[in-house]
Amino acid sequence: MVKISVLQHAPSTHLPARPGDPTPTSRNLDPLMHPFARARERTRALNAVKMERMFAKPFIASLEGHVDAVETMARKPETLDIVASGSWDGGLIVHDVSRRTRLLQIEDAHKGKVSGVCFGQDDRLLSCGVDRNIKLWDSHKGFEQDESAAGPSARKPISIFPGKTAFNSIDHHRYDPLFATGSNLVQVWDETKSAAISNLTLPTSTETVTAVRFNLAEASVLASIGSDRSFTLYDIRTGKAERRIIMQMRSNALSWSPTFPTTVLLASEDHNLYTFDIRALNTPTQIYKAHVAAVMSCDWSPTGLEFVSGGWDRTVRIWKEGAGTQPEVYHTKRMQRVTSTLYSGDSRFVLSGSDDGNVRIWKAHASDKLGIVTARERAAIEYRQGLKARWKGDAEVSKIARTRHLPRPVHKAAQLKREMLDAARVKEERRRKHTRAGENKPKAARKKVVIAEQS
């Protein structure tokens, strides 16, 4: 008799133990069986970085509706994508970004430009304008009435807070029904009171305040920037302006970090962004250099690890916190000066409002895949990320990862700027060389930013 041996496979060896589990892989884990690890991984890293560039299609959509330049934008707190935007023509729109619809549109919210918007409590919307008024709107009603033919122009504000001078900025307290405005004063208002409840302005200041922002985690702390090249820190608990720094150039926008309550970001006229630690205001903690024109706006990602900035150079840049160079750069042919930028609530998208009257939606990470990502795919993506990170020192990989095609004017401007800076540096060096040794020492760039710290 011939004995027949039958091949038998235990299902447990090749099938997942439980329905959700991954299928057991049958492969040899002996590294000798998989030679040339480094070579293979480098190739993969190269492919990964190429793929990243290939799939970098950050632009998603453009939200229209404003007649003039978009001056200001604000996201409704505790929502992902309800965004209000105000423009130079006095129009005010509340966008639902994910649906790309307008929840509310007020044509003549203000006479002249709407200089600031923010959401208050209970679906209320606050806007201030150069017409010296602050208006409180009920945006919730707008959400419902959108379908009805009531007409946007028929809308009346709930209340109007008259001011003495044109307002430049408004921001709402995180918890309390308070809001702060910046005109030539920094005032704190109560939603229920028609006049400002306090004036925090520094007695010696004679400047125009261009922006005020409440801290998010430390909700009573307020900061403002002004035309006097100043950054001022307030606390509404003590009711005082506490400290002021005067910088080399004025700032155009400021934003508080949501995860690092001591960190504040300033978008400066000198093409740079600065982060300051408010505990030590004499030097910035980091300088972010890449814009080739004044930075007009900035906003932190909700993670506090990234931020977006829009510049006069018609680019939107996305920075990593602590990395002062080589940000991601977005640009479009038709996008003009970027006057306001914003992050979405899940930190995946970026909005930019520009001089051309459009609000544009961008991905925060250019090559992100939108839509459902399977576990396998995610693993692959993560692997690619890991490879990129590991091989970032490789010349070829880093070059591909680094290279960005910029619009010609931006490129040229960058070149020119570099040249000028180099020249200045060289001149400084020469000057130093021809003065007595040790007479004037080189000053770190960080030390040059703040001229004076005042209290």
Next chain:
Amino acid sequence: MARGRNLGKSARPAPSSRKTANALGYAKRHTLKSKALSAGDLGDVYEYQQDKVRRSKVKLQLERDEMGGARSGSEEEEEGPAAKRKDARPRLVGENDDDDAIGEDEDEEIDSDEAFEESDNERYAGFSFTEKKKTGTKSKSKKKADAGRAVRFAEVDLNEDSDGVQPEAEIEDASEASDGDDDDEEEEGDPSEFIDVLDVLDGRGDPESEDEHQDVQKTGSSKKADVARTSEDEDEDDEMNSEEESEEDEDEDEDEDEDEDDKMDSASEPEDEEDDTALQHLEQFVSGLDAGQKRKAPDEDDSKDADPKPAARKRRLLPERTELGAENEFAAALSGGKLNLDDLLAPLEGQSSNLASLKKSAKVLASTSGKVRTLSAPLPQRTAEKLDREAAYEQTKEEVDKWKATMQRIKEAEHLSFPLQAEPKSRTSNLELAAKFKPTTELESAVDKLLKSAKMREDEIAQTETLKMNHLSVEEVAARRAELAKMRDLMFRAEAKAKRVSKIKSKTYRRLKKKERARLAAKLGEGSDDDLDDEEARLKREVDRARERATLRHKNTGKWAKAMRERGELDEDQRRDINEMLDRGERLRKKIRGEGDSGDEGSDDDASDEEGEDGAARIKSRAFDELAALDVDDSETPAGKSKSIFEMKFMKDAMAREQRKADEIADDFVKEMGGGDPDADDDADAEDGDQPSGAIIQRVGGRVVYRPGALNTGVRPVGSLASDTSSVTLKSTDLPPEARDSPPDNSPPGSPVSQRRVPPPTDEVNPWIAQTSNKGGLTKHEVAISKESATAEKSKNKLRKRVKNRLEEKAKALEDAAVDVSLSTVMTLANGSEAGPSKAGQSSKSKSSSKSASVAKGKARAPHDDDDSDSDANSEVEEQESALARKGKGKVKAFEQRDLVALAFAGDNVVQDFADAKRREIQEDAPKEVDTTLPGWGTWGGTGTKKAPPKPHFIKKIAGVDPTTRADYKKTHVVISEKRDKKAAKYQVKDLPFPYTSKAQFDRSMEVPLGTEWNTRLGFQRATLPKVVTKMGKLITPLEKHA
């Protein structure tokens, strides 16, 4: 501090005649002292005690004379802390002169501002406050003493009759400096104001309350004063001590405090002005009595040597005396001294019980109205606000700094998953669900109603139970409890058992268990079938049956049939079905039997059909088995018949011959079939052991290997083998020249050099292993050659290869054709080869070639690992044998081993070769100039033309490596290649990437690959986990404070 600065300001008057003034003052003091000593009044009591310490006494004197400052006890109290601070740095009288010059120059106002900007700010920023507080607390302890002094002085004033001229002078001074003093006052106020702000921020209180607090303190101190009066002597002692201490401190601190010198100026000035004329003093006193009270600071500083308190005592005394002097209603106004509260209270002295309480209550009034004291003007708004802001900033900073740890953690986190402050997921408990439950459907509401009626709902159940329990007797309760305990115990046991059982790993046990369970299930199923006739079960059975019908209709071994059989009772339908099935099976079998004549077992046929391909192999293996059986028979038969014709010699011989032939045939067959017969091998080995000659024959009969005569080219002397592996750059320079030069085929290829080899014990054929191993060897060799990279060598290698191939082919052909190889040829050839080592090399080489040949042939006769080792061992044995044989023959007997080695390496000048190779390498790498001019182009031809020098642009310069800059320059024993490995360069980085601090660190990070091929699934996931994880559409809120 502020106090000190006051003093600085009052340093305005010219100190031109200071020294003289000092001298005068000193003289006066002495006279006064003598006077005072003579006059034995109340004050003398103290003085007497102070007499113990000489200097302190002097101080007292000084105060009495010079300190005329209009100053009240309460004021002193108020300034207690400041005074205390001052105590820490007192001065000697004489010192002040030196400090003067500096003090004078300073303008008051500027002075104040600047001082604030610079030093005081810093102090206020945190340090001075604490100090202040400290002093405050300290002062409280000291306050008793102070208060005591103050009140005491007042008493002393009353009794003393000393001339008021001197003090008046002092007062005048004070009035002079009153303007400045106002400022001073403001700044005096500073410290208290700072404290206020801080306190406000701290939430401890607001400025007003603080002021109140101070007032309270004052009043408190006044109370204490009363107490102190009783224990005056003790206080006095304390005073003395403190004074002494202060003196000592003074000496120490002199050098340290520069800025306090300014303050000292003022201290010195009053002294200077002592010597103004008495008249002036008087006038000034009358006019400036009010402002004079502010002279406290100068007083104090003056009295660095002396006690400030006695001075105050003196001052106090003056106005009262004047009043006493002119005791009418007009005189009081004329005298210029203001009406004091004490004056009003004086008539009440008689009712002492009332007075005490009255004084207490009036103390507050006294502090303000009693003295001629103006309220200190507030700080300039700007300064005050600035200070406020400073403090507020500090406070905010402090508040914000509470995030420090959080921020640090976020910064240092390896992985962050946003939102960071996720809401705590609370698991909904049963209780919670039950509490929230509301019946919605009919059924639920019905159940709820029932429960309600039975009072068994969750909220009522406890109540009902207790109600029930109420009616139970003790025994019943006990029984219930016992039962509960039992149940619990049983449950516990069952659980423990289950746990134990679940840990049993025995397969048999499991199998038994399973069967048991199946049986149980079947039984249960029957039971259930009977009573319920489960629809689903029936459906399932039907499906089973259908499946069986589709496949195994002819058998009754299917699941369904089995189940049917097991059930026993069958209805007609089922029986019919089973019968039908069996019939069909029978028919099929018959059919098979009828057609397939040889295969009578269906199952066998089936199996063969199934295997298909394996059929041939099976036949083969069967044939092998038969062969083996024959062998066994053969070996057994002679053993069995001990005495027969077959036992005779010739028969045996013949049998052996026959046997051998048969074996050969069998071997051939085996070889042809490509299957190794393990038995045969075993036999062969056994026979080897038995008889050497037989072994040879067997070997011949076994695997026969042919190889070319001499493949010298690839062969190296044994000694030089090491150098082969040592360095790539050494190349093959160490090859013996003759080996290199000699033609590849020394021996005619036709002559078969057969190696007697044990046929490999290949019971299984594994061509993959053989091939890979072989290939590996070959590739390795090729790589080595390519690295050696000399073209000559390459070509040589090629040639060698070609020859080898040719030889192999020939050998193959021969192998196919001839099986017989005479032993003699082998021997002769072996003998004919001249040297041992070379032969050994040869043999090994030929072996490898034979291996490749066999593989190429496709005959699955691949050598195993053990086979290799076998062959190696054999070759060694052979070598020894041959050596022995040589010795036996005596031809090479004369050669010693040493000679042999010498012979082997004859003409092998390795060192020279190496040097040559290195020189060549250096020359190759050296910078060169190559003339790339094409001859005939760009030049004139014909006869008589001179050859033009090459044009420079046609000269191509190759920048090589300068010999002197080579790494192996002047290192004769090595060649260090200067060639850059372009391919490897890709995987190298120029400089260390950022986060790494050392090369080793970086290397280690790059060492382990990331991918799944090199990691476990978990390791891969862990390694590729991104630093920041966010979810699309998941809101990330800013950090929040959690209460």
